[in-house]
Each structure stands twice: as C-alpha cells, then as structure tokens.
Amino acid sequence: MDVAQNSVRAQASLVKIIVNESDKDDLLKISIEDNGCGMTQEQVSQVIDPFFTTRTTRKVGLGVPLFKLSAEQTGGSFDIKSKPGEGTLTEASYIKSHVDMTPLGDINSTVEILIRCNPDIDFVFTRSTDSGSFTLDTRELREVLGDVSLDTPDVLEWIKQYLEEQTQIILGGV
Numbered sequence: 298m299d300v301a302q303n304s305v306r307a308q309a310s311l312v313k314i315i316v317n318e319s320d321k322d323d324l325l326k327i328s329i330e331d332n333g334c335g336m337t338q339e340q341v342s343q344v345i346d347p348f349f350t351t352r353t354t355r356k357v358g359l360g361v362p363l364f365k366l367s368a369e370q371t372g373g374s375f376d377i378k379s380k381p382g383e384g385t386l387t388e389a390s391y392i393k394s395h396v397d398m399t400p401l402g403d404i405n406s407t408v409e410i411l412i413r414c415n416p417d418i419d420f421v422f423t424r425s426t427d428s429g430s431f432t433l434d435t436r437e438l439r440e441v442l443g444d445v446s447l448d449t450p451d452v453l454e455w456i457k458q459y460l461e462e463q464t465q466i467i468l469g470g471v
Contacts, residue, residue, distance in 0.1 A: 305411075307331060307333025309333035320426075337379075345362055416446050
C-alpha cells in the first residue's frame, strides 16, 4: 500500500500493479509502475534509505526500504527504475518457500482502498498464478460507467466482488 501511495504522491494518472504467484517456480513477484513525476538517479539511490523521504510530514520513509528488505530476506531481489518526467517501476521478487516469506495479505482490499481513495487515478491490477490470471483496469470501467465515479458505493461493491471471484478462480476455487 505504501509503495503504491508513493505513485499517488508522484502525481501519477496511471498506476499498474502486477502480482505474479507461481508455486511451480517457487516465486512471488510484485511490480508497481506509474507514470508520475519520476526520480533522478540520485533520488533512486536515496529512496532505499529509511532516513530519506521527500515528505514534509515526517522524517523517515519506510515503504520502499521495507519492501526491499522483505524481498531480500527471502533470497529474492528488489529493483527500482525511474526517470524524471516519465515515472517509476518498482519490482520485488520473493522465494515463496523461504522461512522468512511473509504472506501476501489481502491484496484485493489494498486495490479496493487505492481506488476508493483515489477515484481520479487509473489503476490496472493484474494477478496471475499457475492456474490463470485476471486484470482489473479502471480505464475500462470508466468507459462503461460514463459519469459515474469509481468511488460510488455500488461500483466499489462490484469491484470487491469481481476481485474476490477472479481470485477464487485463479487460486483453484470456484
């Protein structure tokens, strides 16, 4: 959530979140890409330092450093690429069977909250497993909904149900 919120603070109009889970490859990969203001190479090198933040409301920034640490403690990897004026791509790969692997958690609720709190930003959420994949693209929803806002209760309920149903399918449920 915190890393995706960085995209919001970077004034992104589009945020892509990709979660790829593979039991076969013993891998979990999470990518967050945005078209926000981007960072210089100097900022990219500083952003993994928990005592660096561009925020004025606090003196530490733990989102990216904890994302990096959580991946690397499983024997996985972390990478961040950014260009000023173009956006940022943050990727973390985890070894799923590692003893230090923390559960993914409720990623669907995270996506719902991001959409609810940022109805003017477009989100593309893709989740895949060895059994299949699905994508929720708010740009497609906007085409169907017209003037109806994404943070309308009925729309949010539909998003929640869609994410739950699709997740059950790709996790071997329904």
